[in-house]
Amino acid sequence: MAPPTPTGTETTETEALRALRRVFGYETFRDGQQEIIEHVVAGGDALVLMPTGGGKSLCYQIPSLVRPGTGVVVSPLIALMQDQVDALRALGVRAGFLNSTQDLDERRLVEAEFLAGELDLLYLAPERLRVAATVDLLDRGKVALFAIDEAHCVAQWGHDFRPDYLTLSGLHERWPDVPRIALTATATEATREEIATRLNLGGARRFVASFDRPNIQYRIEPKTDAKRQLLRFLREEHAGDAGIVYCLSRSSTEKYAAFLTENGVEAVPYHAGLDPQARAAHQSRFLREDGLVVVATIAFGMGIDKPDVRFVAHLDLPKSVEGYYQETGRAGRDGLPSTAWLAYGLNDVVNLRKMIDSSEGDAEHRRRLGRHLDAMLALCETVECRRSQLLNYFGQSAAERCGNCDTCLNPPETWDGTVPAQKVLSTIVRLDRERRQKFGAGHIVDILLGKKNAKVVQFDHESLSVFGIGSELREAEWRAVVRQLLAQGLATVESTYGSLVLTPASAEVLRGDRKVMLRRQPERAAPARSSAKERRAPVELPAELAPVFELLRAWRGATAKEQGVPAYVIFHDATLREIATVRPSSLAELGAISGIGENKLAKYGEQVLAVLADA
Structure with a gap:
């Protein structure tokens, strides 16, 4: 042109x-x-x-x-x-x-x-x-x-x-x-x-420009059973929707893709180790098909122009807020409601700390990676509005509460966790000073709960003064305490074996000079938006117009398949929605619809009017 x-x-x-x-x-x-x-x-x-x-x-x-x-x-x-x-x-x-x-x-x-x-x-x-x-x-x-x-x-x-x-x-x-x-x-x-x-x-x-994407709902929850949590999220909120699930490892992408497929959610894996032809085929299917889920490493998604990605899910903790924002931003490019959902657990923190300590680059680079992780943990554990914290990270001011993230929709409580924190840190101290031993979070929680398992018995940890002093909390609650101690820098992970060790700030807590406020995860609330079944009709489209929209989508799908291009190359959903609402009866009226330029009007105008006439 x-x-x-x-x-x-x-x-x-x-x-x-x-x-x-x-x-x-x-x-x-x-x-x-x-x-x-x-x-x-x-x-x-x-x-x-x-x-x-x-x-x-x-x-x-x-x-x-x-x-x-x-x-x-x-x-x-x-x-x-x-x-x-x-x-x-x-x-x-x-x-x-x-x-x-x-x-x-x-x-x-x-x-x-x-x-x-x-x-x-x-x-x-x-x-x-x-x-x-x-x-x-x-x-x-x-x-x-x-x-x-x-x-x-x-x-x-x-x-x-x-x-x-x-x-x-x-x-x-x-x-x-x-x-x-x-x-x-x-x-x-x-x-x-x-x-x-x-x-x-x-x-x-x-x-x-503003980094805010108000149509995206940000949600973060503790990882308990990642497979079941993901399946529940998809079935209850995004059945039939296109979306991306991010994992850190290649093997995880294949495992989760197979699990979803076995449970009725059509999914394909994507990672750098796949055969190039298979990788290209999976990407092409995602772009061209409706409702396909891609389970991928972060190698996938940059430059993807698919407008109707309704969710981005993370099953592993992202390494940085920048990476998290970049990946979640692939949802809802069409401006319609979408979800950024993350499940993360204590092991994610431990594994990322170990990766940082063993990464390439000098000490300053490792410190930079550590700061990135600290900021990501702060976003996960905040009791404030997640969107506000996310925008503040990029140097932009935001409203105190956005009304479209989990901490706004279902505010968490804070509680004084100083005594439980002291119990965790005291256990680390006693293992180190009395036994010259270091252990990971799981074993420390077992000691606090008084579990007489094989490992506890083998190392005679029943005789420690801290054995069984943590009966006031459940195992999941203790793991949340440890996770938040790591997030606040009151404990850290030793790189070789992933053992918990003290930091300079630990002493303040042990002496009672520092109060430790922790986040109590709220009971799981019902999804903040309507169910997937209720969302079948496009947003802002009256129910009586939905059949017209579906006819237009069917025409678009057939045309895209015939031309070998993604459906959104023909028209975006937003354009079809406006066509279904306005019901133009001439090329001039159709040309006034947003997203229809001269070339598309000349190429598809008569076909669209014919679909509307049939409707």
């Missing part, structure tokens, strides 16, 4: 707005988009932080349509480039990509289109910019801008680090007159500084 031609009286704002309406079918920009777009169109560099689903891609797609030349998008998501390009072509945008999945003839065709000025957008993997032939190609063509997507990949100790991103700092030296826009969905102030430094964007204007 050729960019709009300025008449001399039109402003950049008008050109950008025309492109938004004509190509994408939206009447107005979202908050923050227009200012970013105008800045880049005018030739300015930008560092953009905008939440997943906030409309980041338009911030470089529209400038690529308006500026002369081709917008070059650097993205690590090779497996998704075909879908990204298909979605743009469905809008009438001339898009292409160059990566290692293509054969020589395919690459030559795209290169010829670029040199002839026949592409609006060209997607490249970062490693291709290390190839001299690619640099020469860009030199011979006209580049409108460089968009560096998933810019947090340049953060060297981040959760998605990509070494090839470090080479992108040279873009400005090679093409000094081409504006650059780096985009990411999450970054603390420290990560923003690292992105700006490593990408040579120190002089770039920074745009930071």
